[in-house]
Amino acid sequence: MLWDKSLLCFLINIVLCKSFCMKEPRRKFHLIKRCQRSKQNMIEFENVASLEECFKVAESAKALALNYSPLRGLKSNLFQHQDEDSNSKLNFTRRNKRRHFFDQPEEFFNCHALQCPESSAFITMVNDSRYDYYSLFGNPPDPDQYICQPEIGLFQVNMTQEKYETAYKLCKKNSNGTLAHIVSEKRTNALSQLLQGSDFTNGTLKLAYVGLNFTLNYGSGVFMTPENEELSCFLFRAWGPGHPKTKGSLSNSSCVAVTTDITWMTIDCDQKLPYICEIYTSPLNESLFLDACDTFLN
Incomplete structure (x- = not known):
C-alpha cells in the first residue's frame, strides 16, 4: 500500500509537534513543616475532604505553597492554648466566633492556597497544631x-552582563534554575516590571536575557524555550517593532531579551546583557523538615 506523500508529511508533523509541545507535568508539593502554618497571602481557601483535594485547589489557583489541616472541624490551636487556663480559652473562643471568617480563614477553612512560598528563613511561619505546610520549593x-512573582514563580534579576550561553549556565549553577520562561502575558508583564525596578547603569539597554532563543531544528529555524518547547506551542507573542530578527547576522545567533516596555527583542547571543533566572521547583531538603507536633507527643 502506497502512502500519500502529503498525508505522511502531515502525520510526521503531528509527531514532531507533540514532541515539542508536551503537557507540563504535574508539580509536586512537598511537606516542609508539621504543626506549623504559613501566613503568606492566600489566593484561595476552601474546605476539602483530603490532602489530594487541597493539592488540586492549589494547582488550580497557581499557588506556590499551601497549608492543609486534616481536621475539618478545625479544633483549637494547641500552641495557642497550652499555657492558658480554661477561662482564657473560653474567652478566646468567644472572641473568635464574633470575628468574620474572612478575617481568620484558618479558623474556618482547612485548605489555604498561598501566593508565595516561605524562604529558607521561614519568617512568616507560626506554630499551629492543626496545620501542615507544603511547598513546591x-x-x-x-x-x-x-x-x-505571585502565582508564577521565583526569579533572580542579575545585573552583571553576560553572553546568553554564559547566562544560561550561571542560572543553572548558581540559582538551581534556568533562564526565565517568558511565553505568557502574565510572565512577560511580571518580568518587565522586575526590570523596571532594577538599577541600570548609564548607557545600558533596559532589557535582559530570558529563556527563548532561535535555533535550527529539522532544517528550519524555530524559537525554543529552555524546556525544549517550540514557540509555536504557545499563542502569546510580545515582539517589539521590527522583531523578531532572524536573518543576516542573526540567522544563527538570535536570542531573546525582555524590555522594560513589556516587549521582546531579538539580540545577538554574543552581546552581553543582564539576565533573569527562574528558580526550579525542588524536592525536600531533609535538614529543613520540622515536626513541631513533637511538642504534644513528648
Whole structure:
C-alpha cells in the first residue's frame, strides 16, 4: 500500500509537534513543616475532604505553597492554648466566633492556597497544631536571593552582563534554575516590571536575557524555550517593532531579551546583557523538615 506523500508529511508533523509541545507535568508539593502554618497571602481557601483535594485547589489557583489541616472541624490551636487556663480559652473562643471568617480563614477553612512560598528563613511561619505546610520549593532559597512573582514563580534579576550561553549556565549553577520562561502575558508583564525596578547603569539597554532563543531544528529555524518547547506551542507573542530578527547576522545567533516596555527583542547571543533566572521547583531538603507536633507527643 502506497502512502500519500502529503498525508505522511502531515502525520510526521503531528509527531514532531507533540514532541515539542508536551503537557507540563504535574508539580509536586512537598511537606516542609508539621504543626506549623504559613501566613503568606492566600489566593484561595476552601474546605476539602483530603490532602489530594487541597493539592488540586492549589494547582488550580497557581499557588506556590499551601497549608492543609486534616481536621475539618478545625479544633483549637494547641500552641495557642497550652499555657492558658480554661477561662482564657473560653474567652478566646468567644472572641473568635464574633470575628468574620474572612478575617481568620484558618479558623474556618482547612485548605489555604498561598501566593508565595516561605524562604529558607521561614519568617512568616507560626506554630499551629492543626496545620501542615507544603511547598513546591522543598529547598527554598535565602530571602535575599530571589523575588517571588505571585502565582508564577521565583526569579533572580542579575545585573552583571553576560553572553546568553554564559547566562544560561550561571542560572543553572548558581540559582538551581534556568533562564526565565517568558511565553505568557502574565510572565512577560511580571518580568518587565522586575526590570523596571532594577538599577541600570548609564548607557545600558533596559532589557535582559530570558529563556527563548532561535535555533535550527529539522532544517528550519524555530524559537525554543529552555524546556525544549517550540514557540509555536504557545499563542502569546510580545515582539517589539521590527522583531523578531532572524536573518543576516542573526540567522544563527538570535536570542531573546525582555524590555522594560513589556516587549521582546531579538539580540545577538554574543552581546552581553543582564539576565533573569527562574528558580526550579525542588524536592525536600531533609535538614529543613520540622515536626513541631513533637511538642504534644513528648
